[in-house]
Amino acid sequence: MNERPDRDPIEVQVVDPSRPNSGDDAPAEKQVSTLRLVATLAVAGALAGLLIVLVNLHTKPIIDEYKAEQLKLAIYEVLPGVSRYRTLYLVDGSLSGEVPSGAKATDFRQAYVGYDEAGQMKGVAVSRGESGFQDVVQVIFGFEAETGILLGMKVLESKETPGLGDKIFKDQNFVDQFFARPQTPLAAIKAGSGKGAPGEIDAITGATISSKVVVSIINNGIAEWLPVLEQGIPEEAP
Amino acid sequence: MRTTTPSQDFIRGIWQENPVLIQMLGLCPALAVTNTVKNALAMSAATFFVLCCSSVLISTFKSIIPKEVRISSYILVIATFVTLADMMLQAYAPVQHKELGAFIALIVVNCMILGRQEAFASRNKVYRSLLDAVGTGIGFTIALVMMGGFREILGIGTFFDIPLFGPNFEPWVVMVLPAGGFLTLGFIILGMGVYEQRKQARQAHGEAA
Amino acid sequence: MNDQTLFSIFFSAMVVNNFTLAMFLGLCPFMGVSARVETALRMGLANIFVLVLTSLSAWVLNTYILENAPYLRIISFIIVVASLVQIVEMVVKKIAPVLFRQLGIFLPLMTTNCAIFGLAIFQTNRGYDFLQGIVFAIGAGLGLTLALVLMASIRETSELSDIPAIAKGTGLTLIIAGSLSLAFMGFAGLL
Numbered sequence A: 001m002n003e004r005p006d007r008d009p010i011e012v013q014v015v016d017p018s019r020p021n022s023g024d025d026a027p028a029e030k031q032v033s034t035l036r037l038v039a040t041l042a043v044a045g046a047l048a049g050l051l052i053v054l055v056n057l058h059t060k061p062i063i064d065e066y067k068a069e070q071l072k073l074a075i076y077e078v079l080p081g082v083s084r085y086r087t088l089y090l091v092d093g094s095l096s097g098e099v100p101s102g103a104k105a106t107d108f109r110q111a112y113v114g115y116d117e118a119g120q121m122k123g124v125a126v127s128r129g130e131s132g133f134q135d136v137v138q139v140i141f142g143f144e145a146e147t148g149i150l151l152g153m154k155v156l157e158s159k160e161t162p163g164l165g166d167k168i169f170k171d172q173n174f175v176d177q178f179f180a181r182p183q184t185p186l187a188a189i190k191a192g193s194g195k196g197a198p199g200e201i202d203a204i205t206g207a208t209i210s211s212k213v214v215v216s217i218i219n220n221g222i223a224e225w226l227p228v229l230e231q232g233i234p235e236e237a238p
Numbered sequence B: 001m002r003t004t005t006p007s008q009d010f011i012r013g014i015w016q017e018n019p020v021l022i023q024m025l026g027l028c029p030a031l032a033v034t035n036t037v038k039n040a041l042a043m044s045a046a047t048f049f050v051l052c053c054s055s056v057l058i059s060t061f062k063s064i065i066p067k068e069v070r071i072s073s074y075i076l077v078i079a080t081f082v083t084l085a086d087m088m089l090q091a092y093a094p095v096q097h098k099e100l101g102a103f104i105a106l107i108v109v110n111c112m113i114l115g116r117q118e119a120f121a122s123r124n125k126v127y128r129s130l131l132d133a134v135g136t137g138i139g140f141t142i143a144l145v146m147m148g149g150f151r152e153i154l155g156i157g158t159f160f161d162i163p164l165f166g167p168n169f170e171p172w173v174v175m176v177l178p179a180g181g182f183l184t185l186g187f188i189i190l191g192m193g194v195y196e197q198r199k200q201a202r203q204a205h206g207e208a209a
Numbered sequence C: 001m002n003d004q005t006l007f008s009i010f011f012s013a014m015v016v017n018n019f020t021l022a023m024f025l026g027l028c029p030f031m032g033v034s035a036r037v038e039t040a041l042r043m044g045l046a047n048i049f050v051l052v053l054t055s056l057s058a059w060v061l062n063t064y065i066l067e068n069a070p071y072l073r074i075i076s077f078i079i080v081v082a083s084l085v086q087i088v089e090m091v092v093k094k095i096a097p098v099l100f101r102q103l104g105i106f107l108p109l110m111t112t113n114c115a116i117f118g119l120a121i122f123q124t125n126r127g128y129d130f131l132q133g134i135v136f137a138i139g140a141g142l143g144l145t146l147a148l149v150l151m152a153s154i155r156e157t158s159e160l161s162d163i164p165a166i167a168k169g170t171g172l173t174l175i176i177a178g179s180l181s182l183a184f185m186g187f188a189g190l191l
Helices: A034-078 A172-177 A208-230 B006-012 B027-032 B037-060 B067-092 B094-103 B105-109 B111-121 B126-155 B178-208 C006-016 C027-032 C037-065 C070-095 C097-106 C108-112 C114-125 C130-158 C170-185
Strands: A084-091 A094-096 A109-115 A121-131 A136-143 A150-157 A187-189 A200-202
Touching (some): A034 A084, A034 A121, A034 A136, A034 A150, A034 C070, A109 A208, A121 A150, A150 A208, A172 A200, B027 B094, B027 B105, B027 B126, B027 C027, B037 B094, B037 B105, B067 B094, B067 C070, B094 B105, B094 C114, B105 C070, B111 B126, C006 C130, C027 C130, C027 C170, C037 C070, C037 C097, C037 C114, C070 C097, C070 C108
Parallel strands (some): A187 A200
Antiparallel strands (some): A084 A094, A084 A109, A121 A136
């Protein structure tokens, strides 16, 4: 509430003519019992909780389904040719097909292994976020587990400057570079000054930092996951 | 103490006592999510829902709620409806929900809603409270859409995602940035100040003549 | 779990994504604070205190209770914030009654202060852990104080100049805020 000394609109007393005493307590009671206060709040709280739980029961499946669908679409986008994926968790430095019992899935780093129609493993997708120019940039990218060659990338979240930094997902030329199977580690260079070395990515003119953070996310992510993947991927449960 | 008619309850929230432009309440959402008209409408819709439901519920139970705990109960009711709005928005309009982000939850601290409960809904009949809530909600929507309109047209060149200018239009990117939010609201209020001043000058002139 | 370093969280909250000038939180005290740098400073410090407490409480709630009932988040957060502000009010009244009078209505108004509640929500959404949350709160609080003090000092100086009547008050404050926000944009990219 913004009560300022010269104007107090909230304090207007609007009296309903049919109930002139609606603003007063019942004349007989001087002090409302504490029990009544607590009871009112408790009942109100219980009803509120009930209402929320009911609506939640209805909306949660819809929300979860949408999230899963979005993740699946993103994985398919950064791993071209993939028709299904499997989640692996980084538990104590090694890969595992499930989380330890009692633990939450979101406590562990996740990687998504993609398989094509024939059941062949096509690559691994990983989501990672780092501080960009404005706020955290979240990118999901796919790569080949044996060679580290980049297969694709998608910006999931970005609050970069509209018109400049947001070109990291709006500029098709920039994005296409990540789908051209460049060899990692990548290097962001000024557009046009490339020597043709593998892994060179032309940065967006005027959005150097945003471009660099995408490259950094991918490099750091692959550096984190490649050694772990080399240990071998656990067998899939039948 | 004044008595008002139902239609006055409804109209006053729209312009005379517009919550954002006159009373300066609910500024946080007004500035934060008005970078496009779509976001402005989504936020207005969510706030409208919370405002109306809270007003109706609190007005219905006003005689049961003891005075001592009234603010706490108002906050409880408002928080409940905000949670419901958040869940439903996330389920049925997930893109909008992501754009609005934390500001949906921040509806619960929107001074405007609590103010309406304290000033009106707790003292008046249900249908009057509903009129008051609807009027205030419409006023809020108008203010937000105005802000969103300015910022989107100048900042991106579209209105509700419909491009208005040709490809040569160089958008004023600052408008969709935080600074643009402050400046837009500031200029709107200045504009209203000029209008009021001219109106008063005309009235004074008219009386003197 | 969040990958950001403590320094980047702190610096981002304080300057790059200043709570008031970039995230639009804490606007009520920002608009209404008197044109006195002293009061603004004290207001800011009170805010930092409440923000840190809120961050702690939010973390405790998130870790131990809300895991099983995430939909109760908004309700429990607002109850916590309201109670914290109540407690801080009582404490300030006891140990610094002069400050209490100076802050006047703004102390209880912290309950509906978007910044306090907003901090709890942002902390949750970004998945900050205990230490990250505290650093976030301190950074945000300092940023808020910075914005308040800047605005108060500008208003203090502008009281001496000749402002047209229509601009007096909120119109001018908002435009000053816009300029400040633009200025703070210069910090983007520092990290």
